[in-house]
Amino acid sequence: MSAAAWELLFTFGFPLTLLVLAYLVGSTIERRHFARLAEREKALVGFPVVNFATLPPGWEVTRSDLKSASIVVSLDYFKRVIAGLRAIVGGRVKTYEPLLDRARREAVLRMVEQARDAGFDAVINVRLQTSRLVSTSGNGEQTAGVEVLAFGTAIQRR
Numbered sequence: 001m002s003a004a005a006w007e008l009l010f011t012f013g014f015p016l017t018l019l020v021l022a023y024l025v026g027s028t029i030e031r032r033h034f035a036r037l038a039e040r041e042k043a044l045v046g047f048p049v050v051n052f053a054t055l056p057p058g059w060e061v062t063r064s065d066l067k068s069a070s071i072v073v074s075l076d077y078f079k080r081v082i083a084g085l086r087a088i089v090g091g092r093v094k095t096y097e098p099l100l101d102r103a104r105r106e107a108v109l110r111m112v113e114q115a116r117d118a119g120f121d122a123v124i125n126v127r128l129q130t131s132r133l134v135s136t137s138g139n140g141e142q143t144a145g146v147e148v149l150a151f152g153t154a155i156q157r158r
Contacts (some may be wrong), residue, residue, distance in 0.1 A: 016031025030098060035114050037105050044112055046142070048122035055124070063156040067123060069110030072133065073103040074145030100146060104128055107150035115154035126152035 001009075055061070075083070079095040086093050108126065115123050128150040 001126070019081060022076045023078035026078060028103065029076075033106075034098075034101055037102065037109065040109050041105070044109070044116070045122040047112060047116055048124075049108070049112055049126055050122065050124050051126055052124065059122075059155075061155045062158050063120070063148075064121070065118070065154050066151065067111050067115045067118075067120075067154045068149060068151035069114060070149040071103050071106045071110065072145055072147045073099055074133075075099055083110045085136070088135050089150055100130070100148075103130075103146050103148040104150075111152060113149040119156065120130040120154035123152040123154050126150065129158065 008151055050056075075095065079099075083093050083095045086095070107128065111126070127150070129151075131147045131149075133144045133147060
């Protein structure tokens, strides 16, 4: 193989290899996280998390406390490249949807697990706050990830 061919292979092959590696590792991490979320959600079936304007009849609150939890999640480099390409033509950016889904579910799960572990029976008036984390490299317009904060009132019923 000639020197020019090696240079061409290194110039295009190395970045392509990194993209494929980022895709494989990122997809595996994302799949495992979704599986863990499903297991933890299954363990919390029956723990009320509601957003009623008033408490249901028969719910007498004996104790309450504010519970909150947050998470920061980032995209893998492959999905970031795909999202950047999608930004050229516009439209739905599907690569960000699992990121937001994972972040919201994880934040709510952490909040509910805190409430359950502290002896509360339910969480009411749950709210979510999302913040975009801006990359410090480049022009600062790239998204490095998102932070989701979940908060609500944990109550103990009589």
